Amino acid sequence: MSEVKLLGTGSSVPEKIVTNDDLAGLVETNDEWIRTRTGICRRHIVTKETLTSMSVEASRRALEAAGIEPMDLDMIIVATLTPDEPLPNASSAVQKALGAHRAFCFDLSAACSGFVYAMGCAAMYIKGGAARHVLVIGAEVLSKIVDWHDRKTCILFGDGAGAAVFGSASQPGFLGMDMGTDGWRGNTLTMFERDMDNPFMTEAQKNAVNMESDEACKIRPRSRYVYMDGPEVFKFAVKQVPDSIHKLLDAQGLSVADIDHFVLHQANYRIIESVAKRLKVSLDKFIITIDEYGNTSAASVPLALDELMRSGRVRPGDRLMISGFGGGLTWGSVLWQIQDND
Ligand code: COA
Numbered sequence: 001m002s003e004v005k006l007l008g009t010g011s012s013v014p015e016k017i018v019t020n021d022d023l024a025g026l027v028e029t030n031d032e033w034i035r036t037r038t039g040i041c042r043r044h045i046v047t048k049e050t051l052t053s054m055s056v057e058a059s060r061r062a063l064e065a066a067g068i069e070p071m072d073l074d075m076i077i078v079a080t081l082t083p084d085e086p087l088p089n090a091s092s093a094v095q096k097a098l099g100a101h102r103a104f105c106f107d108l109s110a111a112c113s114g115f116v117y118a119m120g121c122a123a124m125y126i127k128g129g130a131a132r133h134v135l136v137i138g139a140e141v142l143s144k145i146v147d148w149h150d151r152k153t154c155i156l157f158g159d160g161a162g163a164a165v166f167g168s169a170s171q172p173g174f175l176g177m178d179m180g181t182d183g184w185r186g187n188t189l190t191m192f193e194r195d196m197d198n199p200f201m202t203e204a205q206k207n208a209v210n211m212e213s214d215e216a217c218k219i220r221p222r223s224r225y226v227y228m229d230g231p232e233v234f235k236f237a238v239k240q241v242p243d244s245i246h247k248l249l250d251a252q253g254l255s256v257a258d259i260d261h262f263v264l265h266q267a268n269y270r271i272i273e274s275v276a277k278r279l280k281v282s283l284d285k286f287i288i289t290i291d292e293y294g295n296t297s298a299a300s301v302p303l304a305l306d307e308l309m310r311s312g313r314v315r316p317g318d319r320l321m322i323s324g325f326g327g328g329l330t331w332g333s334v335l336w337q338i339q340d341n342d
Helices: 020-024 031-038 051-066 090-098 111-127 183-188 203-212 230-252 269-279 297-309
Strands: 003-012 017-019 042-044 075-079 104-108 133-141 159-169 174-181 261-264 319-326 330-337
Touching (some): 003 051, 003 174, 003 297, 017 020, 051 159, 051 297, 075 090, 075 111, 090 104, 104 111, 111 133, 111 159, 111 297, 159 297, 183 230, 230 269, 230 319, 230 330, 261 297
Parallel strands (some): 075 133
Antiparallel strands (some): 003 159, 133 159, 174 330
16 A cells, blocks of 8 residues: 655735725724734735636646646545536636646535545545545635625635645655544534525425525524634634544554644634644644635645745654644544655
8 A cells, every 4th residue: 555745735825915904994893803813914815816726826836846747647636615616616627727637636625624634535545546646725715705794704714725736655644634523513604505496396395495494594694605603613623623633643652742833724823822722732833824814714724734835844754733624513634744755
């Protein structure tokens, strides 16, 4: 069975920067509230970019860092909840733009855990011998599903894309993973896309399936925009992420002291601070990008990973703990070791 290593990373964000002061012109909020409650100073929002264009740019950078060509790719996964369109999927559009003729492509939906789940998939396909080179992208255009009149959510999110290329190797880079989902708490982060409607349904059936029978409607609005119970998500994250990290480390016979860098989903600076405190690890070991990008859901982990990999802080032998969490509710952690030849 083959081992798996990280070959290269890349990222791409929209040119347009939206500051907290810009948002104070839209909703009743202010720079101080946003900075102190979330750690966010600004976010990048699409004005001319698309999910595909950002994904392609991030991928080209990751391929260049990896030193391989698009034709070397066997598989492309795009983790996203905001594809440009549902059909064709985002990964097929990326394949076409890159000219990655040999790759098979699919999208993966697991909200802010999406990139971490996709990394797990890539590792399993490579280990199983079904693929040698896999391109994994996390990308979002959250600005199209955010209610720009809702101050509780619109200040949090941003757009962007990050990518990573994984390949088969002789030394183990991928050490293990821990994934979990709690569908019973799914109502804390939701968005409706489209009602059930076909010519064979009566009005009563449409109402029953779309409205009255929907238990969820009793506790949260039926909105086409992102709805979030912020405090509940916060509580979930600060408990679940350390639990997942400990579980993964225990399975590997390692402790938090063996980890050199923590790359967490960037949802709120205070969540990262609280996770560091619970793990009893210095915050210096955590990469922070939320100040610059806000919460970019599936793009946040690869954006942070790319920043870390290009920072010059990662040395051969270093261990990386990468954790995502969010809608579903979902969570996942993946443990990597950087090999000499990585
Ligand atoms: N500007 C100013 N005031 C705001 C505000 C804003 N943008 N948004 C909310 N407020 C107000 C609220 O109305 C509330 O006022 P009230 O006490 O008069 O009712 C007060 O600030 C506190 O609101 P609350 O929601 O309790 O704040 P909080 O400290 O929990 O922070 C979040 C809110 C959203 C920043 C925080 O809960 C969070 O980050 N949660 C996790 C979010 C997340 O990670 N989501 C994605 C998951 S991947």
